[in-house]
Amino acid sequence: xxxxxxxxxxxxxxxxxxxxxxxxxxxxxxxxxxxNSNGNIKLKxxxxxxxxxxxxxxxTDILKNLxxxxxxxxxxxxxxxxxxxxxxxxxxxxSRNLIEDLSLNIKLAYGNLFILKDLNISNSKxxxxxxxxxxxxxxxxxxxxxxxxxxxxxxxxxxxIDIKEKKEKIDLIVQGNINIFNxxxxxxx
Numbered sequence: 653x654x655x656x657x658x659x660x661x662x663x664x665x666x667x668x669x670x671x672x673x674x675x676x677x678x679x680x681x682x683x684x685x686x687x688n689s690n691g692n693i694k695l696k697x698x699x700x701x702x703x704x705x706x707x708x709x710x711x712t713d714i715l716k717n718l719x720x721x722x723x724x725x726x727x728x729x730x731x732x733x734x735x736x737x738x739x740x741x742x743x744x745x746x747s748r749n750l751i752e753d754l755s756l757n758i759k760l761a762y763g764n765l766f767i768l769k770d771l772n773i774s775n776s777k778x779x780x781x782x783x784x785x786x787x788x789x790x791x792x793x794x795x796x797x798x799x800x801x802x803x804x805x806x807x808x809x810x811x812x813i814d815i816k817e818k819k820e821k822i823d824l825i826v827q828g829n830i831n832i833f834n835x836x837x838x839x840x841x
Contacts, residue, residue, distance in 0.1 A: 659683070671696045675703075684711040691737075701735040707754075710741070720832060727763070730786050735760045750810060763787035774810050776801035776822075784832075791832045799824040 654663045664678040671694065678689040691703030724730075741754040750773060757768040767782040780797040801807045801822040805815055828839040 684714045685709070699732060699734060701733075702737070703735075704738045705740070707739060707741040724786060724791065724832075727787055730760075731763050733760055734762070760786075774801075774806045775803065776807045790834075793830040793832060795826070795828060795830070797826045799826075 653666065656662075660680065660682040662678070662680045665676045667674040667676075673693040673695060675692065676690055678691075680687050680689070686708040687705050688708065689703050689705040691701065691705075694700040694702075735758070737756075737758045739754075739756040739758065741751070743752050751771050752774075753770075753772040755770040759766040763786045765782075765784050765786055767780070769778070769780040769782070771778045777800045778797065780795055782793060782795045784791050784793045799822060802819075804820045804822045805817060807822070808815055825841070826839065827841050828837060830837050
């Protein structure tokens with residue numbers, strides 16, 4: 653299948669039987685997002701999607717315009733979706749991207765969203781475990797994040813923060829939650 657929707661190009665191969673739709677070499681290109689993906693969609697006895705995707709380029713401004721409250725209004729649809737997605741991104745050698753490597757494992761089952769994130773910035777490793785029940789009336793996003801950096805000065809330099817200290821190691825663990833609608837953050841430790 654090959655097509656174009658609203659200035660976005662896509663192409664993929666598929667194998668279909670009555671219970672499973674297998675998608676191979678899914679190729680999507682747009683001015684804001686481009687990725688390659690492989691996976692399958694189980695149709696019977698219940699809907700479940702599994703995909704492995706590699707992001708080639710993304711304009712992060714599209715994430716700023718994401719309206720979470722509007723998405724959460726579709727609770728009946730969210731309740732029926734089951735998926736497990738692995739998303740990878742590796743910056744090109746001479747790019748100015750803040751994030752060098754990104755790995756996301758996203759699981760959605762009966763409205764419960766679980767996210768495992770691993771990312772690298774200037775040889776510093778960030779790991780986060782997040783979960784949220786999207787079907788709750790007032791959804792709360794729980795997080796447990798670790799930062800391990802061999803050189804604090806190099807890490808802060810990537811955020812345009814200049815410090816005079818020499819090479820110093822950072823280990824930081826942060827736990828807490830974010831109330832989506834009230835836009836409040838609470839730190840447990």
